[in-house]
Amino acid sequence: MLEIKPEIPVEGLTIAEAAERTGVSVHTLRYYERAGLVVTEIDRTPGGRRRYHHRDLKWIDICTRLRATGMPIRTLRRYAELVAAGNGNEAARLALLEAHRAETAARLAELQDHLARIDHKVTTYRSRLAEGSAEGLWDPQP
Structure with missing residues (x-):
């Protein structure tokens, strides 16, 4: 599993820094957000720039691994929806x-x-x- 370094600044990482840490492109990070594959809303600076935190990087790692094993986007989106919905759907x-x-x-x-x-x-x-x-x-x- 990808080792996400815990030393992430309190204010989070820029999209470029998150891309570097996760090994995916900036384009992929934006796509994951547009496609409904993120489970929490990505923080934004007052200027509107994305800021990624440890939980975001861990989720991106999971998404990347599921995609690498052939999980279709629609299935990954469904999984993200279930996770985002919170407790009570663990069996699903x-x-x-x-x-x-x-x-x-x-x-x-x-x-x-x-x-x-x-x-x-x-x-x-x-x-x-x-x-x-x-x-x-x-x-x-x-």
Whole structure:
């Protein structure tokens, strides 16, 4: 998990500083807010500039990880809505996360199967090349 440094100034971080700390772009941070993916309203300076706090960075980390595992925006938005609504819907949140976990685990198992097949081909090529023979390797020529 992303280690969010606790030494955030009381007044918060600028959007550029938050982007640097979380590893996402300024554009992505603005998009998350526009798309309804944030759970608390982002603080603003008297001049209207965004200020991010520790809770915001932790939420961005969660969003980034869920997106990286393929969670659709609409599902992430639903999760954010549930979290923002507060206590009382934890079972719905859990069901959403469990469904996403199951989908992610299935994709991971499929990737592991693909990797095993690639590893087999790599092993075959290495052994044949070590023997000095390309016999039995794929050849596009008839």
